[in-house]
Amino acid sequence: MMGQATPLAAYLLVAALLFSIGLAGALTRRNAILVLIGIELMLNAANLNLIAFWRYGPHPELLTGMMFAIFSIAVAAAEAAVGLGLVISIHRHAHTTDLDAMNRMRG
Amino acid sequence: MSFVFYAIAALTVAGGLAAVLLKNTVHCALALTVAFAGLALMFLELDAQFAGFAQILVYIGAVAILVVFAILLTRNAETPKDGVYSRNWLAGLVIAAGVFAVLGWAVLQSVRVLPHETTTPTVTVLDIGNALMGRYVLPLEIVALLLTAALIGAVIVAMHEKERAK
Amino acid sequence: MIETIDQIFVLLKHWLVGFLPAGLQPVASVLVSVVAIIAVFPSLFAIAVWMERKGLGRMQNRIGPNRVGPFGLFQPIADGIKSLTKEDIVPLRADAVVHFMAPVVLVVVVFMGIAVLPMGRNMTLVHMDSGLLFFFAMGASTELSVFMAGWSSRNKYSLLGAMRGVAQMISYEVPLLMSSVAVVMMTGSLSLGKIVEAQNQYTWGLPHWYIFTPWGLAAFLMYAIAATAETNRSPFDLPEGESELVAGYFTEYSGFKFALFFLGEYVGMLSISGLGTTLFLGGWSAPFSFLGWVPSWFWFFSKVMLSICVFIWIRGTLPRLRQDQLMNFAWKFVLPFTLFDLLVAALWRFMGDGWARWVVCSVILLLAYALMGGVGMYRKHFRVRSYRYAE
Numbered sequence: 001m002m003g004q005a006t007p008l009a010a011y012l013l014v015a016a017l018l019f020s021i022g023l024a025g026a027l028t029r030r031n032a033i034l035v036l037i038g039i040e041l042m043l044n045a046a047n048l049n050l051i052a053f054w055r056y057g058p059h060p061e062l063l064t065g066m067m068f069a070i071f072s073i074a075v076a077a078a079e080a081a082v083g084l085g086l087v088i089s090i091h092r093h094a095h096t097t098d099l100d101a102m103n104r105m106r107g
Numbered sequence: 108m109s110f111v112f113y114a115i116a117a118l119t120v121a122g123g124l125a126a127v128l129l130k131n132t133v134h135c136a137l138a139l140t141v142a143f144a145g146l147a148l149m150f151l152e153l154d155a156q157f158a159g160f161a162q163i164l165v166y167i168g169a170v171a172i173l174v175v176f177a178i179l180l181t182r183n184a185e186t187p188k189d190g191v192y193s194r195n196w197l198a199g200l201v202i203a204a205g206v207f208a209v210l211g212w213a214v215l216q217s218v219r220v221l222p223h224e225t226t227t228p229t230v231t232v233l234d235i236g237n238a239l240m241g242r243y244v245l246p247l248e249i250v251a252l253l254l255t256a257a258l259i260g261a262v263i264v265a266m267h268e269k270e271r272a273k
Numbered sequence: 274m275i276e277t278i279d280q281i282f283v284l285l286k287h288w289l290v291g292f293l294p295a296g297l298q299p300v301a302s303v304l305v306s307v308v309a310i311i312a313v314f315p316s317l318f319a320i321a322v323w324m325e326r327k328g329l330g331r332m333q334n335r336i337g338p339n340r341v342g343p344f345g346l347f348q349p350i351a352d353g354i355k356s357l358t359k360e361d362i363v364p365l366r367a368d369a370v371v372h373f374m375a376p377v378v379l380v381v382v383v384f385m386g387i388a389v390l391p392m393g394r395n396m397t398l399v400h401m402d403s404g405l406l407f408f409f410a411m412g413a414s415t416e417l418s419v420f421m422a423g424w425s426s427r428n429k430y431s432l433l434g435a436m437r438g439v440a441q442m443i444s445y446e447v448p449l450l451m452s453s454v455a456v457v458m459m460t461g462s463l464s465l466g467k468i469v470e471a472q473n474q475y476t477w478g479l480p481h482w483y484i485f486t487p488w489g490l491a492a493f494l495m496y497a498i499a500a501t502a503e504t505n506r507s508p509f510d511l512p513e514g515e516s517e518l519v520a521g522y523f524t525e526y527s528g529f530k531f532a533l534f535f536l537g538e539y540v541g542m543l544s545i546s547g548l549g550t551t552l553f554l555g556g557w558s559a560p561f562s563f564l565g566w567v568p569s570w571f572w573f574f575s576k577v578m579l580s581i582c583v584f585i586w587i588r589g590t591l592p593r594l595r596q597d598q599l600m601n602f603a604w605k606f607v608l609p610f611t612l613f614d615l616l617v618a619a620l621w622r623f624m625g626d627g628w629a630r631w632v633v634c635s636v637i638l639l640l641a642y643a644l645m646g647g648v649g650m651y652r653k654h655f656r657v658r659s660y661r662y663a664e
Contacts, residue, residue: 008222012214012221013214013215014116014149016210017123017207017211018119018146019206019210020204020206020207021120021126021127022127023199023206024127024200024204027196027199027202028192028196029192030193031132034132037135037136037139040139040166041126041139044142044146047162048150051153051155052153055153055228056221057222058222060230061234063230063234063235063238066158066230066235067238067239069155070157070239071243073161074250076165076166076170077170077257078253078256078257079257081257081258081261082257082261084173084174084177085260085261087177087181088265089264089265091180091181097181134371137417156401156402157403161410167417168409168410168443172439172443175424179432231402232403232406
C-alpha cells in the first residue's frame, strides 16, 4: 500500500484510523463510560499526530509538537477525571449510565 | 518502515478496536490500556522518550485506573442484557467511516509533499525542562491552574450527594 | 586490583560476550545483563523471604523456619518447589484470560523497572535520560495488574482488596513522586546515573548523600512512608489484610501464579528500595571516603538489603491502619509535607553554600512538622483505650 510513502504518512494513517475508531466508539456505544473511552482514543490519536509532526517537521529542536503533546496529555488527565466524576454523579442521580435512557432535561 | 512499526501499529489499532467493540465494559477498559501502551511505544519509536513515559505514567497509571474505578462504582462491570450499541449506531458508524475516508484521503494525497526522513533530533530532558520554564511557561501555569480546578471540581462532584444525605 | 574487583561483573560480561561474532555482541551484551538481573533479584527475593520469616519470628518470640537446611536457609527453595508442584486452580466463573495475565503483567513490569537502577559503577542495564520517569511509569503500571487480579477472580474479597490496593497505590504514588522531585531539582537531571554521581563526593571524608541534608532527610522519610504503602507492606497492608479479606486481591490464586505474585511483591520492594538508595542514600557510593576500595556493587546491594531489614522491622512493630486513617494520612499529612519540603529544597538551592542554609532549612522544617502535628492533633484527646469485651 505504501511502498514509497514516508514514515510520517504511515504514522498519520495510524492516527487517522485510531481517531475514526474512537469516533465510532463515541457515537455508537450506549454506555457513558465507553463514550469517554472513545474520546480518550481520539485525543490520543491527535497526540500521535503532534509527535509525528514534531519528529519529521522542519524544526524539531523548537519542541513545539512535543510540548503540544505533553500539554494535551495533562489536559486529557483533567478531562478524564472530571468526565468520570460527572458519570458517577449522573449514575447516583439517574441510576443508569445508558445514554439512550438519558433523554430528559428535568431530573 | 520497519517490522517494529507494523507490529506496534497493529497492537495499537487492535487495542483500540477491542476497546470499542468488546461487550464487557471492563474488557474495554483493559483493551484501552493496550492501545495506550501501543501509543507509548510509538512515541518511543518516534524518539520522544519523555512523552512516551509521560503517556504510560498518565494514561496507564491514572486514566485507565480512573476508568475502571468509574466502571466498578457505577455497577457496569457485567455485560448489559439489552445490547451495548446505541439506537442510532448506524449513523455513528457512517460518520466515523466518512471521517476516516476524508482523513485517509488527505494523508494519501499529500504523501509527496510530506517531509521525508530527517536527522534524528537529540532532545534531552533538560531541553524539555528549559522549554517548559522558558518559552512555554505561561501554558505550564495555565495547565497547573486547570489541573487544580479539575481536582477541586472532581472532589465537589463526588462530595455532592454525601452532603445531602447528612 | 581494586579496580578489577569493582568492575568484576562488567569485565565478566565483556569476556563472555567476546566469544561471539561482532555483529551479535550488542544483543548478547543486553541479554547477559537481563539474565543476570533475572537471576540475582529472585535470589535476593529468596534471601529476603528467609530474613523476613526469621526476623519476624524473633520479634514475635518464636524461632521461625528451622527444618530445611542450616537455620532453615533452604526454606525458600522448598517453598518454591512446593508452589511449582501445586495444582493451579482457576475459579469456575473467573475471567480466565485476565486471571492469567495479571501475575504476568506484574512480574514483567516490576522487572522492567529494575533496568534503569545503577547497581554499581558502570552497572546500569539501560542508561536513560529520563530513567526516573521510566521507573515511575513502570511502577504505575503495577496498579493495573492488582486491579486485573482482583476483578477477574469474581470474588468479593478479591475485588475489595483490589479496590483498596489501587486506591492506596494511587494515593501514595503522588507523595512518592513529589519527594523524588526534590532530588531531581537538586541534581538537575532525571538520569539516575547522574543523581548518584552528584552524591559521590566527600567533604572531610563524609559523603554528600542527600539524606544528610535537612530537605533530603524530610524527603527521604516521606519517600519511605510512601514506598511502604506503595508496596502494600505493613502497616499499610490493608489490601491483603488477612483478618478482613482472606488474602486480598490474590485470594483466588494458587500454585505458581501465587508464587509469581509473591515474587512480584518482593521484587517490587527490592526495586523501590533500590530507587530510594539511588535517590537519597548515595546509590553505589561508599559511606566514608576511606572505604572507597570496597566494590561499588557491594554498597548498593547492602543498602538495599538494609532497607529490606527496616521494612521487616516496621512490619514487626506497627499495627495495621484503618482505611480512612490511611487515606487521611496520605492526603492530609504526607502530601502537604512533601510539597512544603519542595519549597524548602528550593530555598536550600538558592541560599548558596555556607552554614546559614543548614540552620534556616532545619528550623523551617522542624517548625512545619510541629505545626502540622499540632493542627492534626488539635482537640483530639487520646487516652488509654478500654475495650468492653476484652476486660
